Amino acid sequence: SNSHLNEQIALFESMESLATVGHWVSRPGGEGLVWSSGLYALAGLAPGSVGDTAQALSRILPDDRPTFEAARARLDGATVEYRCEHPDGRVRWLRARMHRRHVGGVAVLDFGVVQDVTTERVAALALQDRLAFIQKITSRVPGVVYQLRRGADGRFQFLYISEKVREIYGGVSPDEVLRDASCTLPLHHPDDLSDFLTSLKV
Secondary structure, eight states, X not given: OHHHXXXXXXXXXXXXXXXXXXXXXXXXXXTTOEEOHHHHHHHTOOTTOOOSHHHHHTTBOGGGHHXXXXXXXXXXXXXXXXXXXOTTSOEEEEEEEEEEEEETTEEEEEEEEEEEOHXXXXXXXXXXXXHHHHHHHHTXXXXXXXXXXEXXXXXXXXXXXOTTHHHHTTSOOHHHHHHOGGGGGGGSOHHHHHHHHHHTTO
């Protein structure tokens, strides 16, 4: 019945709002574009104010338009991230996945799901800035600066290690050590290896 359908639509819209997500659908080629209420809320726009694909694309930052348009052309479900300008002037990071639905081998519908990931991206960029600062400072410190974790199984893992590891371990790169901490073990003198491993238990 219509009342049951309306209840389902209302529930779906509530879920979109809680998750800060939205979706859009269109006919293949971009005609007949329809945004969900969740997508309008995410974009900070009044429901019904976006009528076509060109208008929707105009909010994407120019540098990110090629990335979005390539994903829109592929419609392969791959995750794409891009920036949009919010009406309040802020730039928001969006993550989307887009597909094309076929029925009987005929393309009948394009659709995409969009999520606001601004908080996640801002946090990631802040962490990158902090890591860059740490790397800059540790590059001037004599010796190796590192953070190491030993698991319950006895294995250990470097969470961070400075560039000076190249000098200490004769050319081994930080990336190699981060991928496999055990690669450093053969580089210790056999007489010192036991004491080194014992020190990691502290």
